[in-house]
Amino acid sequence: MSGTTLPRPSRPSIAPPTGPLPSLPVAKTRHSNIGVAQRTPSSSLLPSPATASRAVSSSALPYKPGPRHGNSPSVPTLTADGTLVGATTPGKTLRKTVSIGAFPQPPRHTGRSNPGSPLSTSSTPGGEMVDRRLSSVSKASVPSRNSSLKKPRTSNIGGARGLLPRSPLSPPSLLNGSADSVAVDTSHLSLPSPPQSRNSSPQGSYATSATTFEENDDDTRGRTDSKGNSLQKDGKGNVLVSVRVRPDVGAKDSKQELEWDVNNKRAMISYRGKDAGDYTYDNVFDTQDNNARVYDAAAKRLVRRVMEGYHGTVFAYGMTGTGKTFSMQGTATNPGVIPLAITDIFSYIRETPHREFLLRVSYLEIYNEKIHDLLAGPVVGMNGQAGPQEEIKLREDSKRGVYATPLKEEIVQSPTQLLRVIARGDNARRVAGTQFNARSSRSHAVVQIVVESRERAPAPTGNLANQKRSAIIPGGVRVSTLSLIDLAGSEKAADNKERRTEGSHINKSLLTLGTVIANLSTDKDKAEKDKGKGEKHLPYRDSKLTRLLQPALSGNSLVSILCTVQIGATGSAAAVNSHTGETLNTLKFASRAKNNIVSHAKKADESMGAGGDAASRALLDRYRLEIQDLKKQLEDSKNKDTKEEEEDELKRDLEEEKTREIADKQRHEEQMLEMQLARTALKERIEHLNRLILSSKSVGVNSGRSFSQMSYQRTSTVGHHMDMRPSSLRSSASHATLEVPQQNAQAGLAMDGSEEDDSVGENGDGMATQSVQIQSLQADLADKNRYIQTLEKRLMHARRSSHSRVSMTLSHKLSGSEDGGLIATIAEKDAEILNLRSQLEDKERMISALTSARKKSETAHEVGSDGSPGSRRTSSYNRSESSSVSLIAKGPTSPTSPKPFLPLPTNNTGKNIEEMTRMLDEMIGTRVDKAARRTSLMPVSEGR
Numbered sequence: 001m002s003g004t005t006l007p008r009p010s011r012p013s014i015a016p017p018t019g020p021l022p023s024l025p026v027a028k029t030r031h032s033n034i035g036v037a038q039r040t041p042s043s044s045l046l047p048s049p050a051t052a053s054r055a056v057s058s059s060a061l062p063y064k065p066g067p068r069h070g071n072s073p074s075v076p077t078l079t080a081d082g083t084l085v086g087a088t089t090p091g092k093t094l095r096k097t098v099s100i101g102a103f104p105q106p107p108r109h110t111g112r113s114n115p116g117s118p119l120s121t122s123s124t125p126g127g128e129m130v131d132r133r134l135s136s137v138s139k140a141s142v143p144s145r146n147s148s149l150k151k152p153r154t155s156n157i158g159g160a161r162g163l164l165p166r167s168p169l170s171p172p173s174l175l176n177g178s179a180d181s182v183a184v185d186t187s188h189l190s191l192p193s194p195p196q197s198r199n200s201s202p203q204g205s206y207a208t209s210a211t212t213f214e215e216n217d218d219d220t221r222g223r224t225d226s227k228g229n230s231l232q233k234d235g236k237g238n239v240l241v242s243v244r245v246r247p248d249v250g251a252k253d254s255k256q257e258l259e260w261d262v263n264n265k266r267a268m269i270s271y272r273g274k275d276a277g278d279y280t281y282d283n284v285f286d287t288q289d290n291n292a293r294v295y296d297a298a299a300k301r302l303v304r305r306v307m308e309g310y311h312g313t314v315f316a317y318g319m320t321g322t323g324k325t326f327s328m329q330g331t332a333t334n335p336g337v338i339p340l341a342i343t344d345i346f347s348y349i350r351e352t353p354h355r356e357f358l359l360r361v362s363y364l365e366i367y368n369e370k371i372h373d374l375l376a377g378p379v380v381g382m383n384g385q386a387g388p389q390e391e392i393k394l395r396e397d398s399k400r401g402v403y404a405t406p407l408k409e410e411i412v413q414s415p416t417q418l419l420r421v422i423a424r425g426d427n428a429r430r431v432a433g434t435q436f437n438a439r440s441s442r443s444h445a446v447v448q449i450v451v452e453s454r455e456r457a458p459a460p461t462g463n464l465a466n467q468k469r470s471a472i473i474p475g476g477v478r479v480s481t482l483s484l485i486d487l488a489g490s491e492k493a494a495d496n497k498e499r500r501t502e503g504s505h506i507n508k509s510l511l512t513l514g515t516v517i518a519n520l521s522t523d524k525d526k527a528e529k530d531k532g533k534g535e536k537h538l539p540y541r542d543s544k545l546t547r548l549l550q551p552a553l554s555g556n557s558l559v560s561i562l563c564t565v566q567i568g569a570t571g572s573a574a575a576v577n578s579h580t581g582e583t584l585n586t587l588k589f590a591s592r593a594k595n596n597i598v599s600h601a602k603k604a605d606e607s608m609g610a611g612g613d614a615a616s617r618a619l620l621d622r623y624r625l626e627i628q629d630l631k632k633q634l635e636d637s638k639n640k641d642t643k644e645e646e647e648d649e650l651k652r653d654l655e656e657e658k659t660r661e662i663a664d665k666q667r668h669e670e671q672m673l674e675m676q677l678a679r680t681a682l683k684e685r686i687e688h689l690n691r692l693i694l695s696s697k698s699v700g701v702n703s704g705r706s707f708s709q710m711s712y713q714r715t716s717t718v719g720h721h722m723d724m725r726p727s728s729l730r731s732s733a734s735h736a737t738l739e740v741p742q743q744n745a746q747a748g749l750a751m752d753g754s755e756e757d758d759s760v761g762e763n764g765d766g767m768a769t770q771s772v773q774i775q776s777l778q779a780d781l782a783d784k785n786r787y788i789q790t791l792e793k794r795l796m797h798a799r800r801s802s803h804s805r806v807s808m809t810l811s812h813k814l815s816g817s818e819d820g821g822l823i824a825t826i827a828e829k830d831a832e833i834l835n836l837r838s839q840l841e842d843k844e845r846m847i848s849a850l851t852s853a854r855k856k857s858e859t860a861h862e863v864g865s866d867g868s869p870g871s872r873r874t875s876s877y878n879r880s881e882s883s884s885v886s887l888i889a890k891g892p893t894s895p896t897s898p899k900p901f902l903p904l905p906t907n908n909t910g911k912n913i914e915e916m917t918r919m920l921d922e923m924i925g926t927r928v929d930k931a932a933r934r935t936s937l938m939p940v941s942e943g944r
């Protein structure tokens with residue numbers, strides 16, 4: 001086939017690899033054939049010539065590829081349409097195509113040297129497979145596995161042979177999620193488990209003997225030629241074709257069965273009826289072979305190659321009811337290709353720690369030429385009822401090849417998850433009862449597992465940019481796809497109209513598939529023959545199935561085709577004939593597929609994943625980048641958070657600091673105010689006291705003068721017998737002693753001693769003195785009032801402060817208070833105010849007393865001037881006053897003042913005034929002393 005005219009997806013490069021592809025890392029530890037060992041010697045109960053001869057020619061004898069070639073002319077082509085009918089040219093190999101690279105070429109093939117296949121195992125340098133197991137089997141004279149359908153098996157790897165712990169009778173479907181693990185006892189084999197054996201499963205372990213059996217199976221399947229040389233087994237190229245024969249209990253010993261011979265050892269099916277012929281494939285599975293064996297021989301390698309980066313397609317083809325679904329899905333106890341592939345995929349991931357993988361799965365069906373997404377679930381319409389699904393179309397682009405869109409893809413992380421997803425799709429698949437199958441698949445079902453893988457990034461170091469780079473650089477992402485396809489079965493016209501419609505679509509698509517495959521070969525032949533004439537049209541677009549399979553069929557994928565047949569049938573002769581015809585058709589289809597499909601699959605280009613724009617990047621890369629971005633965002637937000645937290649903390653600190661400062665300021669202001677108030681109060685008090693002193697002085701001066709005058713008068717009156725004691729007036733505040741000057745005293749000697757005169761003498765001086773006293777007292781009163789106001793203000797402020805201050809301030813205040821408490825201070829202040837008030841009252845009383853005294857003296861004065869007794873006193877007073885004045889005017893040196901100074905006799909008014917003043921002074925003195933003591937915390941001395 002030439003790729004020049006065919007539309008090829010560009011996903012994998014179509015150029016063949018330059019060297020041989022690596023084989024699977026299989027530990028070839030065993031040299032015995034488990035399968036062979038477990039099977040009974042091949043012996044036909046009803047030997048036909050053919051079977052007899054094959055029995056003899058089996059393993060112990062050199063293999064002769066003759067029958068295949070011998071049968072070649074008789075191998076008919078697909079009879080579905082007239083154009084495909086025909087037979088291969090006699091002598092011409094059925095395998096017309098070659099696989100990639102250094103595929104070892106079987107001797108019977110044409111001279112082309114085939115490259116090593118990704119599906120092949122190790123080969124000798126000469127290109128021949130080493131059939132170790134076969135040789136060991138031969139040496140041990142193990143009977144041939146070659147068998148006819150009638151041969152009963154005494155052992156069964158998968159369960160029918162007694163190794164499984166449970167009966168496979170009516171097993172639940174594994175894909176429906178009810179499967180349990182199948183632990184097959186292989187201990188009796190005394191064989192080490194190979195490294196890649198299934199050591200995990202969705203539910204546990206699938207370490208079946210069939211799996212281990214597989215490892216050497218490749219070799220035992222090699223054949224020897226007539227000269228005894230080891231031959232490479234057919235089909236170890238990029239395309240594997242296997243045929244599985246379904247057991248048919250009902251048709252036992254029927255004539256049809258006798259016409260068939262299934263030789264799984266030689267991978268050959270021979271038909272001895274009309275159109276007799278031998279059909280040889282890569283694998284032939286007889287009725288005794290279980291699914292594990294089928295998987296191991298037909299799909300295991302392909303799956304592992306897919307994990308290594310190749311695209312792989314496995315599909316089951318066959319007539320309805322022949323076991324396609326059974327082979328692909330299997331049962332709980334006999335898991336099929338799909339669950340076993342899933343198990344292997346995850347085993348591979350576990351065994352490959354240096355790479356990272358991302359798996360996504362989609363599941364679609366082609367039903368009546370329409371594609372349905374089996375994972376999308378029912379679409380609920382506006383009315384709440386299930387509506388039609390969005391139409392899924394097939395598209396093709398240079399990167400992805402042919403693909404269905406829009407199709408739901410689910411990312412899966414475990415075998416269980418993957419199986420669940422597939423089971424979900426499987427439940428959504430259309431099945432119906434038909435004449436041949438109670439649960440017939442009415443659609444082609446395609447499971448696609450996309451495997452993205454990449455070398456694991458080294459531990460990220462350095463900055464984020466470096467980390468980002470290191471996350472996507474190494475090796476790029478490899479993207480490969482494993483397609484597992486369970487085709488609907490070809491069938492005869494059904495009674496039911498719906499089944500008929502389905503059947504016609506199924507048949508049409510299968511026919512197209514056959515045509516494409518047939519034309520692949522024809523095209524190739526023609527292309528070779530008629531170079532330049534152009535290539536034959538390949539009708540990929542005639543059906544959705546072929547369109548979807550186009551990348552695989554056109555050579556971009558490793559392909560494994562499992563054709564299922566059922567030999568023998570019950571019923572009418574026509575039915576039997578029809579059945580045989582279908583079986584033959586399937587066999588011919590398989591032969592053509594084997595011969596015609598050319599695969600030059602190569603590993604997916606690693607750089608593809610890492611390159612291109614973001615949208616075209618592999619999901620693994622996109623996710624890696626996203627992870628990096630998210631990590632960065634996380635880091636940023638963390639940093640931001642930390643920064644914000646720090647800023648918040650700083651802000652909080654600043655605010656706290658500010659609040660503290662404001663509080664301190666307030667406290668300071670309050671303290672200052674208090675101090676100021678205290679100072680004001682003290683100043684006022686000082687002023688007041690000073691005024692008092694001045695007032696006393698002035699009173700002293702005035703009264704001293706008057707007193708001295710009075711003293712003089714008294715002296716003069718009483719007659720010089722009194723002590724010359726200085727008259728002292730003690731200032732209440734300053735304790736200042738004001739001594740009456742001697743000259744004044746002496747001057748007073750000449751004065752008249754009359755009481756009245758003394759009190760009112762000096763022509764109204766007495767009145768003036770009283771006025772001064774009154775003024776002084778009033779001023780004092782005003783002072784006191786101010787002082788009281790100040791104290792009240794202070795008290796108010798102290799109360800306010802005590803309410804508003806915090807306890808600390810309070811305690812501070814309390815500890816700072818001399819009396820040990822603000823409350824005590826307040827109480828004292830209250831008491832002080834009360835005292836002052838009482839003092840005020842006293843003063844008021846004194847003022848009123850003085851005022852009345854003045855009034856009295858005024859009245860007396862007025863009476864005196866009118867010749868009243870008062871006037872006498874006044875005149876006397878005036879006299880003495882005038883004499884006193886004259887004495888004073890004359891000074892002490894006057895010779896007219898010989899009398900010593902005598903204390904003035906106190907009259908009533910003088911006494912009153914003196915007493916009152918004294919009382920006042922005492923009261924003030926007491927108060928001031930008290931206040932001074934109490935407010936010792938205040939800078940009294942400073943104020944003073």
Ligand SMILES: Nc1ncnc2c1ncn2[C@@H]1O[C@H](COP(=O)(O)OP(=O)(O)OP(=O)(O)O)[C@@H](O)[C@H]1O
Nearest residue numbers: 246247320321322323324325326437440441488489
């Ligand atoms: N190798 C086998 N061993 C035991 N039972 C089998 C085998 N192959 C098929 N069967 C049974 O035959 C029946 C039909 O098989 P299955 O549904 O797989 O056929 P099919 O090819 O998928 O049919 P269709 O195309 O109609 O879907 C099932 O009950 C299945 O269990």
